[in-house]
Amino acid sequence: MRLQVAPEQAGERLDALLAEPLGSRSRAARLIEAGAVTVDGAAVAKRHKVAAGEVVEVDDGADAPPAPEDVGATVDFAVPYEDEHLLVVDKPAGLVVHPGKGNRTGTLAQALAGVAAGGEDGWRAGIVHRLDRDTSGLLVVAKSEEAHRRLKAALQRREVTRQYTALVEGVPPARSGTVDAPIGRDRRVRTRMSTDTDEGRHAVTHFELEQVLGQGGARFALLRVKLETGRTHQIRVHLQAIGHPVAGDPEYGTAGLLGLERQFLHAARLAFAHPFTGAPVDVESALPADLRRALEEAEGGPDRRR
Known part of the structure; x- marks a missing residue:
């Protein structure tokens, strides 16, 4: 148009x-x-x-779902938890969560058609929160409108624990910390998100140091990261803003570091009270093979645990 x-x-x-x-x-x-x-x-x-x-x-078709016959490719993912109301998906890197500009087919939302439900947009029914295409790990998906509403409300009340494992360049000066900085589109590069923005939205990220690793003078830190809010690229932007970009991040760090073909970021744990029963749902996901290989590469030098 x-x-x-x-x-x-x-x-x-x-x-x-x-x-x-x-x-x-x-x-x-x-x-x-x-x-x-x-x-x-x-x-x-x-x-x-x-x-x-x-x-x-x-491009007024950028948010339109593809015709069913165009969905195409088979999508592979694991489901470590499922009941009549919701499921927790373990998403591999490379899988897009829902259709959008440049990604019309082969998405998780399309693969869950007929199973997932809820939300204003039918083309991404049931999707409660998302992960970047090249971030692997856990996300929760609703099976009904009411389940979606309750899970969204819990997310907004910050009652959903979203814990990530991230390997970053360099070592933060403290064993734990919080980055509290608004995120929006970068003032100069509009395709990127940034803390240097005119349209920032409240964003808070917490991190804890798990391990320090070294490789021939290069040093890395393995972090446990928790989201308090959920802005686009939040962890990647916040860690880059404090001078410790995620290893291998092609947008905010150094592409190809440690042989990585994507950022070293994995949604490792998802925990919340079940929206209908109140029972605890606590799911963990192990590091995928490509991140384990990068971690072994980073461990090539002296390391120490804290």
Whole structure:
């Protein structure tokens, strides 16, 4: 979709301008955040005030689900916990959680069609929270509208423990710490998230040092990381912001480090009270083979445990 801003539309916020042609302001905001909207060829924030004559282009199919016959590829994943209300999925690296721009087929949401349910968007039914494509590990998926509502509410109340294992470049100066810094689109590189932003949203990440490793002068730290909020790329952005990017991270760190083809980040534990029974659900996931190999590579030098 392509439109030119009329003189009477000048000064409107971009998301408000697109609300009517896209069906809702929330959908407009999602497409803007996904990078599917440009103004005069550049990605801008949803709060951008449009000017007369500017050309707005929208990939208005970026959030649309593919036709069922186009879903295609078989998706492999493990299910370490399941009952009548929900399931916990152990997602491998490389698997996209739901369809989006550039990833229309072969997603987890599509593989769970007919099983997962709940949420406003049918094309990602049941998805309560997500993981980046190249982050492996655990996420919870609802099987009904009520289960989705209750799990979302628990997540917002910070009653869901999401614990990650991350190997980072260098060693933090403290055995534990908290990064409390808003995250939004980077001021200069709009495809990246950053703490250097004009549109930051509250974000808090906690970490604890598990192990210090060395390799011929290079030093790494194995961290246990917990999310208090859930912003896009939050762990990766926060650790990069304190000078300790996730090992192998192609966007925020050093690609290919320790032979990695992705960031060393794994959602290792997911714990919460069952939304219907209140019984504890506590699931753990072991490091996948590629991360174990990278850890062995990092252990090539002297190490010490704390």
